[in-house]
Amino acid sequence: MSALDIRNVTKAYGPTTVLDDISLRAESNEFIAFLGPSGCGKTTLLRMVAGLETVDSGQIHIGGQRIDELAPGERGVAMVFQHYALYPHMTIRENMAFGLKNIKISKTEIDARIAEAARILEIEPFLDKKPGQLSGGQKQRVAIGRAIVKKPDIFLFDEPLSNLDAALRMRTRLELAQLRRRLKATMILVTHDQVEAMTLADRIVVMYGRKIQQVGTPMEIYGQPANRFVASFVGSPPMNFMPVTVTGTPSVVTLRDGTVLTTAIANLPESASWELGLRPENVRVNDTGVSAKVEFVERLGERALIYARLSDGTAITAEDVGLSRLTIGDEVHLSIDAQAAHLFDADGRGYHAEAA
């Protein structure tokens, strides 16, 4: 029995379909991230689980019970909202108690749960303050606390870190990971930030264009992207794509500038309509290799990103050491680790080397 079971769910606003026949299972205590660009329907899907959006067709089950026709409060879920949605006129304690009072939990039990959550989240000093007196990070903790005290079957997070500044976001991300280990509950996180998804989730659901593109562990998503969209969306800087012709087995490919590479991908039909996918970390500036012309250099400190063009005009991003001396206009040689390359067919489907 799955903790969450989404079956053939469809959602449309008027003539616009936002989710098309979505099915997904999450196991107990699993941390799932819905990852995708804005407008891909990930938030809508989360809100459907929460009961804040209706389901046009299909079913949603939690713990084996069908819940898509229940009121939001009866589904055993708790949600942490993007803008926290703390009740501004109630103290932090009242914020956390509100939902528990509504289901007639005893006063002593409420106090115990609030004390426990406050201890875990280290928000004890603020319990009698109003949300307006707290910083963004503190509000964030309270919002999580309000979810914890409900002891839900599933936690839902709607872009919970997007309102924090960069430093705080990183810290909160770590805390969220620790919290997750303590709470032992099923969690679903909606995010457009791949780093959040990669670092927090057991499995990532990549969504785009009303559909689920791929479901997999972070390393599967990164290492064996199911299609060209997943490959381009995950990874920063994004993967290089270049048109190639497959000419042999195991797949020997020819770039448009004539360079021949031998990949580790077995047995693909020979054709000119393939695309080669290469992550920048697999393209390094070297003494020998494919020649290219530097168009821009981005120095990140520990490494430098080299934006260059091959002789036929194909754009390519490569990595160099942090102390790279390259400047715009330099002629360089790039060594390509073809063993790590991916291939995509005309429909965008991905092919990879057997998992190493």
Place this chain on the structure above:
Amino acid sequence: MSHSRNQKWREVGVLISLIVMGLIMVSPLIWTVMLSLKSNGELLRSTTNAFHPPYTGENYAAIMANSGVFRWLLNSAFVSILQTLGVLILSSLAGYGFARLEFPYRNQLFLIVLFGLAIPEQAVIITRHQMFADLHLHNTYPGLILPGLAAPFGVFLMTQYFKAIPKELDEAAMLDNASRFKIFWKVLLPLTLPAQATLGIFTFLASWNDYWWPLISATRADMFTLTVGIASSQINFAQTSGLGYLMTQAVFASLPILIVYAIFQKYIVRAVAGAAVR
């Protein structure tokens, strides 16, 4: 240097013009207070000595002895307070409904209510008077209170205000197992307090000062509100021998609202500003 000197002269000019205009503004009030402190006999002869003694409190003593005025004052207070409460309750409920809840023809109904903003009282007065006559509501408190409850301004204001509250709060409360009414009562209503203050102050002032409807509906002296009562005693102004007494009535009748104004001035100013921003 010349810049700052210019500025100083400008400040002085501003202050002087404010004082002059302020004096023009308050001189009728001071004049009234002065006359109210004069004996009726003296005023019958001449008013030229209004700013010179002797002064007397006899007109105020006479007002205190006149129970009619107190009855009117109580009527006004009762009607204004109940009307204000009624408007706050109806407007809040309707504002929440129009801003947040789904029901058939919601937008069309709201548009009709908005159109109601353009209906002047005079356009409905004849038939409303007949309706109330048929229902025997004239010269009753409900008859005085009810018409004010129909004004659409409050619904408009509250709907706008509810719409401005983030919807996430409702959603959080829904996940917290709160019912529709509980969301309204416990979560959203407390957040509308500034709007409630604005609407409450406006409604109270309008109700307290309303002349048109009570004049038509309350024809028995014991059901007069203060405005109508004061009006009834100035009908024979030309023949009156009690000028000082009349002026005392003016002072006495304006005191409650001026005191309320003095106490709540900060809030009233804020209320007016709040209504202006919308």
Place this chain on the structure above:
Amino acid sequence: MLSAKAKTQFGNFLFVAPYLFVFAWLLVWPLMSGMGLSLFKADLFGGATFVGFENYARLMSDPVFLQAVGNTFLFVLLCVPPLAIIPLLLALLLNRSTRTAAFFRGVFFSSSVLSVTIVTLIWRMVLIPDGGFVANILAVFGLPPIPFFSDPGIVMGSMAIITVWWCLGLPMMLYLSALQQVPQDIYEAAALDNSRWWTTLTRITLPSISRTVVLVVIMQCVLQFQLFGQPQLITQGGPNGASRPIVLFIFEVGFRRWDIGYAAAASQILFAIILLVTLGQYLLSRKRTGDA
């Protein structure tokens, strides 16, 4: 499933139902039936006879009504411009956060909280030629008193003076809050551009609050077309009907002569005038700001 949804929506409707009931009962229905009534010859006691548009035809040739319409327009023309300009000047002078400014704001708004009956009582004793405040001042300079209420050529001017004094508080507050909405950095930019006081006022401040000026003018027009208490209490419409506005006409016809069909017709005309003037100004202001 469907019935559950219908039940929810019915519950939702209950929130707006109380107001909608009062609204329909006390505003919409009287408006509609008033329109109907205006087509009848009716009085309070007898029955009603359908007369079509005869009431309207009668009004169009009723010199008393036509005079009242003229009086009302005259009054609006006399008091709306000062009510748009004087409060604006006050607001410009008072747009600062000093205690003095707060005090004067209180002074200029104080008259607005008084009821019309008190205002007329006060002003009668200010303007009356026989021992009034103004007459006393004129006497000091050896001047004769002005017949504020008994000269047909002056009486509407007197009403306008009283009304301006009574009503200037609200527009002033509206202007003040509009001025506070003008972003401060515009002024800083203007100061950096060496803009002089007058230039800043005419090129920056006034254009930024032009919407409020339109709002004030429309609001005051709607309000002042409904003039009633001031002449009803002071002059009863005299002398010779020179201060009788439309509302007083409606009041006299409807509640003194009980010719209610006729009064209903007059009130529909007032409604139409207010609606047309409001709409016209609104469209005009839209067009002007659209051109700019």
